Amino acid sequence: MINKISFVIPVYNEEENIKPLYSEITAVAKKLGYDYEIMFVDDASNDNSFKLIKELSSQDSHVKYVSFAVNCGQSAALYAGFQNSSGDVIITMDADLQNDPNDILEMIKYYPEYDVVNGWRYNRQDSLSKKIGSKIGNFVRNLLTKETIKDTGCALKILRGDMVRRIKMFKGLHRFIPTLMRLEGAKVIEVKVNHRPRIYGQSKYTNLRRAIEGFYDLIVVRWMIKRFLKIKVKESNV
Structure with a gap:
């Protein structure tokens, strides 16, 4: 049962996209019919985003x-x-308008049977080099973490709120949210979503930077998976 949805949107220098994104999310939220909030997290933008x-x-x-x-x-x-959000369901997406909020109307059908509904940008509107870099990155991540996620980089996700709040996030680990949620016992599914070309603003990552940081983070997550405590209590009187 869904009581309230929190849309969580990281923002860094996206002034042209803020109002159109707000309008799109509001329209979708009204169609969903649940209580909701739109949580913008401004990452010290130096344009007019926060204003x-x-x-x-x-x-x-x-x-x-x-x-x-x-x-x-x-x-x-x-x-x-x-x-800082109050929803029992959290929906994340980028602020660059490349994610389509209308996809949520289909994704939400898989919740609460699944604790994580991960978007899969099956027709990405990015440069060829970015697509190739993403495919290599996903392959290596899945190989080392024994995952099957086709698109870990898709920001459009529906997450069980109480479960994702238990995760202690470190720099770079947003790319591994489905894996970290699985450690908490989550059921995960991927759903095909639209991906729109960027019209305003610039990408915040290069392929080289993403590859270097991603590999470093991957080693950490693999260690976490190997060392995660899986306790099965046989008997207790507490």
Whole structure:
């Protein structure tokens, strides 16, 4: 049963996209029919992103925000959004308008049977080099973590709130949310979603930076999987 949905949106220099994204999310939220909030987490943007977010919050009580004093990265922004949101269901997406909020109407059908509904950008609107880099990255990640996720980088996800809030997030680990959720006992499914070309703003990552950081993070997550405590109590009187 869903009581409230929290949309958690990390933001870094996306001033042209804030208002269109807000309008799209609001339209979808009204179709869903649940109580909701839109949590923008501004990662110390140096454009007008935060100003626009504050304007929206003054006009609509559904809009909440957290603004960082210094740039901390996407993992920190998501973690802050998780911890400050109040929904029992959390929906994440990027602020660049490449994710289509309308896909949520189909994805939500798989919840609560699945604790994680992960978007799969099966027709990515990115450069060839980015697509190739992503395929290699997903292959290596799945090989070392024994996962089957085709698109770990898709930001559009539906997550069980109480479960994702238990995860201690570290820098870079947002790419492994389905895997970290599985460690908590989550059932995970991937659903095909749209992917739109970026119109405004610039990508925050290069293939080289993503590869270097991703491999470093992968080693950490593999260690976490190997060392995760799986306790089975035989008997207790407490």
